[in-house]
Amino acid sequence: xxxxxxxxxxxxxxxxxxxxxxxxxxxxxxxxxxxxxxxxxxxxxxxxxxxxxxxxxxxxxxxxxxxxxxxxxxxxxxxxxxxxxxxxxxxxxxxxxxxxxxxxxxxxxxxxxxxxxxxxxxxxxxxxxxxxxxxxxxxxxxxxxxxxxxxxxxxxxxxxxxxxxxxxxxxxxxxxxxxxxxxxxxxxxxxxxxxxxxxxxxxxxxxxxxxxxxxxxxxxxxxxxxxxxxxxxxxxxxxxxxxxxxxxxxxxxxxxxxxxxxxxxxxxxxxxxxxxxxxxxxxxxxxxxxxxxxxxxxxxxxx
Amino acid sequence: xxxxxxxxxxxxxxxxxxxxxxxxxxxxxxxxxxxxxxxxxxxxxxxxxxxxxxxxxxxxxxxxxxxxxxxxxxxxxxxxxxxxxxxxxxxxxxxxxxxxxxxxxxxxxxxxxxxxxxxxxxxxxxxxxxxxxxxxxxxxxxxxxxxxxxxxxxxxxxxxxxxxxxxxxxxxxxxxxxxxxxxxxxxxxxxxxxxxxxxxxxxxxxxxxxxxxxxxxxxxxxxxxxxxxxxxxxxxxxxxxxxxxxxxxxxxxxxxxxxxxxxxxxxxxxxxxxxxxxxxxxxxxxxxxxxxxxxxxxxxxxxxxxxxxxxxxxxxxxxxxxxxxxxxxxxxxxxxxxxxxxxxxxxxxxxxxxxxxxxxxxxxxxxxxxxxxxxxxxxxxxxxxxxxxxxxxxxxxxxxxxxxxxxxxxxx
Numbered sequence: 001x002x003x004x005x006x007x008x009x010x011x012x013x014x015x016x017x018x019x020x021x022x023x024x025x026x027x028x029x030x031x032x033x034x035x036x037x038x039x040x041x042x043x044x045x046x047x048x049x050x051x052x053x054x055x056x057x058x059x060x061x062x063x064x065x066x067x068x069x070x071x072x073x074x075x076x077x078x079x080x081x082x083x084x085x086x087x088x089x090x091x092x093x094x095x096x097x098x099x100x101x102x103x104x105x106x107x108x109x110x111x112x113x114x115x116x117x118x119x120x121x122x123x124x125x126x127x128x129x130x131x132x133x134x135x136x137x138x139x140x141x142x143x144x145x146x147x148x149x150x151x152x153x154x155x156x157x158x159x160x161x162x163x164x165x166x167x168x169x170x171x172x173x174x175x176x177x178x179x180x181x182x183x184x185x186x187x188x189x190x191x192x193x194x195x196x197x198x199x200x201x202x203x204x205x206x207x208x209x210x211x212x213x214x215x216x217x218x219x220x221x222x223x224x225x226x227x228x229x230x231x232x233x234x235x236x237x238x239x240x241x242x243x244x245x246x247x248x249x250x251x252x253x254x255x256x257x258x259x260x261x262x263x264x265x266x267x268x269x270x271x272x273x274x275x276x277x278x279x280x281x282x283x284x285x286x287x288x289x290x291x292x293x294x295x296x297x298x299x300x301x302x303x
Numbered sequence: 304x305x306x307x308x309x310x311x312x313x314x315x316x317x318x319x320x321x322x323x324x325x326x327x328x329x330x331x332x333x334x335x336x337x338x339x340x341x342x343x344x345x346x347x348x349x350x351x352x353x354x355x356x357x358x359x360x361x362x363x364x365x366x367x368x369x370x371x372x373x374x375x376x377x378x379x380x381x382x383x384x385x386x387x388x389x390x391x392x393x394x395x396x397x398x399x400x401x402x403x404x405x406x407x408x409x410x411x412x413x414x415x416x417x418x419x420x421x422x423x424x425x426x427x428x429x430x431x432x433x434x435x436x437x438x439x440x441x442x443x444x445x446x447x448x449x450x451x452x453x454x455x456x457x458x459x460x461x462x463x464x465x466x467x468x469x470x471x472x473x474x475x476x477x478x479x480x481x482x483x484x485x486x487x488x489x490x491x492x493x494x495x496x497x498x499x500x501x502x503x504x505x506x507x508x509x510x511x512x513x514x515x516x517x518x519x520x521x522x523x524x525x526x527x528x529x530x531x532x533x534x535x536x537x538x539x540x541x542x543x544x545x546x547x548x549x550x551x552x553x554x555x556x557x558x559x560x561x562x563x564x565x566x567x568x569x570x571x572x573x574x575x576x577x578x579x580x581x582x583x584x585x586x587x588x589x590x591x592x593x594x595x596x597x598x599x600x601x602x603x604x605x606x607x608x609x610x611x612x613x614x615x616x617x618x619x620x621x622x623x624x625x626x627x628x629x630x631x632x633x634x635x636x637x638x639x640x641x642x643x644x645x646x647x648x649x650x651x652x653x654x655x656x657x658x659x660x661x662x663x664x665x666x667x668x669x670x671x672x673x674x675x676x677x678x679x680x681x682x683x684x685x686x687x688x689x690x691x692x693x694x695x696x697x698x699x700x701x702x703x704x705x706x707x708x709x710x711x712x713x714x715x
Contacts, residue, residue, distance in 0.1 A: 003516075007532070014535055024527050121344065128349045131548040133555065135580055140559050147534065151559050224524040225551050229346050233522045268528035274491055274518035276528070 007270045016144045021265045027154050027223075029261020030161045033254045034216040035234050036241035037165060038209035044247040045185040045205045046101055051112040052092075053238045054231030055119035056210045060085050060217025061226035062127050068134045074222055077134070078160055081218035082211045089210025093203045101202060116231060123228035133225035157219040164215055168208070169250060181205055233277060240284040243291070332370040332377040335651065337641070338407030339382055340397035340422060342414045345389025350574070350630050351414040354437050356619050357634025358382060358411055361605075363618065365638065368604050371645045378645070380638065387413055391421035398425040407431070408653045411637055414630070416440035416458070416494045423451050432644075432657040436637035437630060439593075440493045441500075444677035451678045452660050454636045454669065458494050459501030460685045461591045462542050464699050465568035466505040468589075468687070469540040472566070472710055486515035486538035486564075488529050488553075490545035495519075498544045498570065514538050519545040526552050530560050543569040550575035558584030565711030568687070573628055578693045585690045587712035592686050594629040594669050595695065598703050604639060605668040611635070626695070636669035 011017055035057055042050050063084050064077025072080075096115055100108045138152035172178035183191040184201045192198050220226060241260055245252035260280055267279035339358065342351030362380045370377040383405055387394035394413055401407040402425070410426050412419055412435020419438025423446075426433040432450045439458040443451065470480045485506050489495040499516075506513055514536045517529055523545055533541060541564045543553040550571040557567065558581060572578075572590035596612040605611045612627045615635075622631075640663055645651070648659035665672045670683035687699040689708060696706035 010532070010535060017531060017535070020531055021528075024525075028525065124346070124348055125344065129346045130349050130574060130576075131551045133551060133580060135555075135582075140561075142561070146561060149560050220524075225548060225555070226524075227346075227522075227548060230522050230524065265528060269531065272517045273488070273523075273526055273528050274520050276525075277520055277522075 003272070004270055011269070016147050017269070019144065020148045021269055022262055023148060023150065025262030025265035026258050027158050027261070028265070029258035030158045031216050031220055031223075032234070032237045032241060032261055033257025034161050034165060034219075035213050036238040036245075036257050037168070037250065037253050038212040038216075039238040040242045040245070040247055040250070040253050041181075041205055041212075042209045043242060045181055046097070046202050048097060048101060048108045048112065048206075049105070049239075050206075050209065051109060051235055052116040052119055052231070053209075053213060054234030054236075055116045055123075056085055056089070056213035056231075057217040057220065057234045058123055058226050058228060058231045059088065059119060060214030061221035062123055062132070062217075062228075063214065064218035065132045065134055065221050065226065066127070074134045074136055075156070075160075077221075078215050078218040081214040082164075085214025085217075086207045086211040088214075089207040090203060092210070093206040097206055098199070098202065116235070120228050120231055127228065129228060131225045131227045132221065134222050136222050151223070154223045157223045160219055161216065164212065165254065168212065177201075177204060236277070236284075237280055240280050240287070243284060244287045332366075332379045334381045335371065335378045335409070335645065336405075336407055337380055337382045337409050337411050338385075338398075338401035338405060339411040340385045340387040340394045340401065340413050340418075341411075342389040342418065343384070343386040345387075347389040347414045347418070350437070350628070351389070353628050353630040354414050354634040355384065356615075357436070357631035358638055360615055360618055360631070361635035361638035364604055364614075364635075365642050371642050373645060373649055373651070380641070382411065383407060387418060389415075389418070391417055394418045394421045395425050398422045402426070402429045402431055408651070409433075409641065409656065411634075411641075412436055412438060412453070416443060417492075419443055419451075419453075420493070423448060426450055430653065430657075432653055432660055434637045434640050434660065436633040439497070441497050441679070442493055444675070444679040448678060449661075450657055452640070452663075452674050453679050454640055454672055454683075455593050455633050455680060456683055456685045457679050458497035459504070461498045461501065461570055462544065462568050463501040463505045464591075464685060464687050465540060465542065465566065465589055466502055466509065466511070468699055468708065469566050470509045470511070473539070480509035480511060483509065483511040483540065484514045484536065484538040485511050485540045485542065486529075486533055486536070487513060487542045488515065488517050488519055488526065488545075488549075489542070490521065490523070490549055491518040492521065495544045495546075495549075495570075498542075502542050511540075519543075519549055523548050523552055525556070527556055527560065530556055530562055533562055533564065534560065537564075539565055541567045543567070544571075547571045547575035550577055551580065554581045554585050554588065557588075567712060572688075572690065572695070573626060578690055578695075582693070586692065587709045588690050589698070590688050590690065590695065592629050592688055592695075593683075594632045595686055595688060595697055596627065597697055597705055598670070598686065600666070600668050600670050602639070602665075602667045604642075605635065608632075608668045611668045632669050636667050636672065639667055640665060640672055 039053050060081035063081045067077050068074045100111045136153035140149050140151040180196045180201050184198050188198050241256045245256040264276050264279050268276040366379045370379045385397040410433035414437045416438040427448050434452045436454050441457045473480050473483050489499040550569050554577040568589040577585040596608050598608045601607045615627050616623050643665050644659040648655040673682035675681045684700050688695040689698045697704050698708040
């Protein structure tokens with residue numbers, strides 16, 4: 001307990017710590033937001049809760065890492081992981097997901113959980129269980145007397161994440177396919193009546209989600225590290241973020257992603273790094289409780 | 304399936320041996336069957352395979368040296384492997400199966416303290432002697448087990464020598480050891496908590512001041528929160544243990560955040576390949592290891608530690624461009640301990656073999672092996688190596704050290 005107070009005291013004694021924590025949180029949060037954004041898409045459009053979200057992230061990371069090992073410039077790993085994961089996502093959609101759409105909640109949860117286990121084990125067999133990362137040969141920027149560090153690699157990662165998110169939002173808003181996806185999300189039956197090939201839309205959405213996750217993974221391998229069994233942490237955070245922000249609320253997803261990134265960093269500072277993820281799960285609980293209370297109110301009105 | 308593969312491998316080895324010019328007696332050797340549930344898939348797969356390769360290499364070397372001689376008969380080892388998928392419950396089930404279905408009378412250990420903890424109660428129940436090489440947690444050796452023997456040093460010794468080193472440096476500078484500030488960040492698992500206990504015990508002995516004492520999560524990929532505190536509190540010694548992800552995360556972020564601590568000691572440097580991945584940043588970091596190929600240990604089967612490294616690389620070419628991990632060396636040592644015990648027991652009776660194991664006093668390429676009544680090896684010290692210009696050089700304990708310690712560490 002003393003340690004917790006000591007840590008809180010540190011925040012006031014050295015205000016610059018806050019700058020560091022917030023910056024770190026925002027940078028981490030941007031990548032959480034990316035994976036969560038993909039989940040929001042799949043959840044909103046297909047009503048499939050994809051538990052393999054984090055494993056797509058890891059797969060993207062491993063593709064980028066493998067290519068870097070083959071001598072490719074690391075930044076090129078991001079678009080390649082995007083394309084490769086698009087293909088993998090499409091195959092998984094055809095093999096598994098297309099059969100569980102429209103089934104109840106547990107069928108889709110079980111199916112995607114199975115996909116998650118398979119993917120983690122395949123990555124483990126292919127690349128081994130050691131942690132991997134790619135080191136970018138960029139400088140680190142220092143502020144506040146060297147206390148706050150911003151590695152340019154991280155900055156590039158965040159900018160790429162932002163660019164990707166902006167690109168996807170623009171695509172959803174303006175393209176025919178984007179319109180079709182949104183129409184299907186609103187009412188699949190009506191969309192079919194209007195001549196939209198919903199099966200194609202579903203396949204496209206799921207592939208797009210996998211591709212976004214893949215790109216996120218390729219960025220993560222450049223700034224942190226990956227391991228075949230790390231996927232689950234990204235899945236959990238995606239769920240927390242989407243649950244907090246609500247489906248179909250893209251700015252909300254991004255804000256929640258950045259917020260959770262920051263709160264986790266504060267939690268890690270105050271309670272110790274071992275509780276970093278507990279913060280995310282605690283938030284999920286809180287959000288669910290609030291949502292439940294809200295729904296109860298709605299039901300009472302319906303009576 | 305795994306069993307089939309194990310047998311297949313056995314055939315392959317036998318075939319290779321028949322093809323080799325051998326003395327007549329070696330060909331007539333009978334077989335002693337050992338059992339092992341080991342992680343070939345799952346999160347421990349990398350190290351599980353290292354250990355299995357170590358077992359196989361030792362078996363082959365013993366075979367080439369005329370096998371195990373009991374009276375006027377000779378024997379060779381043969382191992383039935385099952386894949387425990389890195390899961391404790393699976394490991395325990397497979398140990399049951401090895402003992403009750405395959406009628407295995409002697410066991411080689413699995414990989415990791417956790418798996419050893421899962422299997423040891425089973426081997427103990429059936430009174431099956433098990434020599435293990437990959438479970439270092441000291442909690443394995445306080446249950447009064449009689450059939451468990453471990454060739455490696457227990458985990459609380461892993462980084463304790465770094466504390467001693469920091470105390471020496473403080474005295475050299477004319478300071479009290481109580482002025483030394485220690486920061487500890489270890490993962491929340493039995494192995495790393497042992498390391499923490501060893502460090503805290505020794506720090507207390509020197510009345511050092513522990514300024515940071517935090518647990519790392521299992522799926523760590525960011526420890527900037529701890530390193531920020533390190534920057535503020537300026538400890539003299541930073542201890543990090545969190546398997547390979549702990550090592551990789553720590554070294555990466557120590558570089559990014561320009562952490563300037565005079566002495567940094569971590570575990571799993573080689574597994575995380577910190578020199579290959581992070582280059583100069585890793586310089587002057589201390590790494591603990593059970594064994595190093597530069598140590599001056601020697602035995603009649605494997606020769607010197609350096610010779611072990613050379614021959615192992617020739618036999619397993621996938622290791623040719625990296626250093627042989629100590630996980631492999633200690634696995635080989637475990638097989639060697641079994642050979643020695645069988646020869647001294649002069650019998651295949653498992654009780655006699657157990658008693659022979661308990662009185663082992665053996666010099667190996669891996670270090671001296673002598674078991675405490677609890678089964679842990681008390682004769683071999685842990686080794687600290689410092690990364691100097693990208694190379695791992697032994698700096699402690701001083702009697703085996705090949706290089707001088709760089710102190711204080713220069714932040715790169």
